[in-house]
Amino acid sequence: MVMWRSIKVNVHLAMLFLAPLAVAQSLPEDDGRVHEGVASCASAVCHGRVNEADDETVWLNEYRVWLRQDYHSRAYRTLMTQQSQAIAAKLGLPAAHTADLCLDCHADNVPAERRGARFQIDDGVGCEACHGGAGDWLENHAERGTSHADNIAEGMYPTDQPVARAELCLSCHLGTRDKLATHRIMGAGHPRLSFELETFSVNQPAHYSVDEDYVQRKGKPDTVAIWVSGLAMNAATLFDLLASEAYPGNALFPELSFFQCHACHHGMNDLRWQSDARAPALPPGSVRLNDGPLTVLLPALAVLVPERAEDIAAQLQALHAAAENDPQSLLDTASGISSALGAVAAALADRRFDASLQRSLRRELLASSAADRFGYFTAAEQAFLAIETLSIALGDSESLAPQLDALFEALGSETSYVPDQYAVRARQMLEAL
Template identity: 35%
Template sequence: MQGIILGIGRLAALCRAIPRSGAMAVAACLAMAGASLGASSLVSPAAVQAQGTAPSVLRGHVGVASCAGSTCHGRSVADGAVVRQDELMRWQEDSSPSGAHSRAWRVIQEPRGQAIVRRMGLDAAGIQRECAGCHASPGSSRPSDGVDCEACHGASGGWLSTHYTVGASHARNVAQGMTDLTRPQVKAQVCLDCHFSGDAKGQFIAHRIMAAGHPRISFELDLFTTLQQHHDEDADYVQRKGGKTNSMRMWAVGQAEAVKRSLELYSQPARAMDGIFPEFTFYDCHSCHRRIYDSEDGNVTAVRNPGRPVDLGTPPYNDENMIMLLAAARVVAPDAAATFDARAKAFHKAMLANRAETVAAAQALRQSADALSSRFASASFTREQTFAIMDSIASDAIGERYTDYEGAVQSVMAVDTLLNGLVNQGMVAPGSANGLRVQINQAYAAVRDPNGFQPLAFRRALGSAVRSIRSLR
């Protein structure tokens, strides 16, 4: 796995101004959690004619071939006047994370995918039921296309024939059915369906699927956006879309929406239980997957977490996104941070009582996360705020909650994302940020192996990285 991590990390580092090898490394390990590691064959412009029916008369899902013309998104070079026009080629790029969506279906036929299929005892119908919800596009008649354009941009039957005409605008495209991915909350909901878990058929990543060999779930909106970016945010993009993407805002909203999604799914009895057992996908893997000692000199590796008022022997809810959300709230919405923190603790504690109290606490916590998501969506995320959030992530008050692997991984991805966002916004010079790569990679090294995770050593590595970043202020 480490070889895969490092290889994908190096490729993904090309996506942004700062090499993000560590962030991409973590993401690559988790990327198959939905539609991230698969493949399809190349689409030629001739395939448009083979499609038969003119796209302009269709409604609903139209298909990749409708985008593949050489005057549209099917060029082999990025020399379009408005958009790159090589988007199909980038979507299909086998050697890059930017082509992961197009490869989504093929991964099921590859050795790891087939091993999962065998362990789960799936036949063809079972694969459709359990896998197609994320490894193919809803409404598509060609699952081999994997996760195609319309999976993210919305079924194009209502807007395909007009989105490139004279007078077309992003607002008009959205009004005709295009998904507005410039809005962080909208984008998060689209991505969460497969990269976290969704409520549609084949989109819920249960513990039994991970036990069969599927990668564990992790999600960070801005990082996953980077992996799949097919466009340049040039002056024309800024004019058409109403501004450049604010990576810091994207990250923060993504954390809030992930908390909301987790609590929404957990509140459904059919999702929260697996027979008489809890559905363990909601819980922190590392809290249970530890070495067992029976001898009197056994070494207890669990560390108490002040954010979870539960006993060490109680499986705790996976709170990785809650920790990040609290760190951001303390800076951007300090008046709401204390309420969110109190409700998070109440939610953990309610699990020691009964399900009714736990669901009620989950709904209260979800309301706080929703309010923070709205606050973040309209916040500016200034240079000073972004540095303060990184300080918050590494502070003693937040750092003492990195008792398990998942929260620690989120914190490193967050620091990397936020620093990269400062560069993209022109608030930090690329050269200055690149000079801190060694310290950031040391923090990544501390979460390279989930089985060797050591909370105290990790906190020291993260603190060192943030102290180095602080010098840029």
């Protein structure tokens, strides 16, 4: 069976969407702290052991896991490839491995004054790119009696918190107001970016165990909460970028990376446009904004809080309508949606989802898939990952393997995706439940 991955509290409803967005501390790239470098973590008495420690709260071989298995350790080396150098040349850059445009995501590219004595830019996306500059906590965090809360207070980034983790990952896997894989960069040859927090977290080579000690220090992760809050943060970040002054869209063409790639990137003989009840203002030939994450989130919200889902769906319609001829309304609406989704993400991250709710979420996603509501690959991609995540959480992914395989096969790739075929497979899986 070919799968993308394999792993084996309730918030009061009236308050669920009134909760303010939890403000995470600054991202590691902007934390103002000294980044000491991977070498400061790699000794045998720290995180560089050959094998896992049996008598410690952490493995102590995290450096070796990162070095041998984690593609983040190879991010800088990617810039040395022929493909990367060709992209740099098309962008008018002397070299990919010396350009901030590339280093900002392919390395821990903090300013020179924040680089410690053992810092090396060619370490790529190292420990401190995710856990924050260790200058203030490098020594203290290894002392007996130091708690996880103590480490966070000293400046360690809280990657165990779903919203904070999503914000961190999305800062490269989607972008920020300071760095973005723009349409120009993709036109030069950079691959299209895609991200889903739970799947990427699971596929990330683990350098910790969710054991009794982990749960005591950080709480037990909830797979479904990580998925749905991450999805909300994905959409919130996308619309925040759309509304930002960094990409005002006042040129002849706006920043096209915010639009649906596959609305244009398909053969002219492959007629894709169809009437969409969720965005009736869009006539044939329109370039549609990339609403993939939110399109998949809406069925989940329809299960969790139907009245809120209807409100956000209406805002999405207004956003698409404004994209046709009202730039200022577009920015205002995008900003409003981003704020609403940020609150959604914060609330859902603390929620726990029992089996009954998980089944309802999966059924709603399959019903939306079967109704052909995910006409673009970016949305169908997110929907499949969500359906798989929920099946794994429910413990029936093995018994549903034929249906999941068929759905994955129908998804195919962005160049071969046929919405009608995906809808048929989703309908068949829905009937098998």
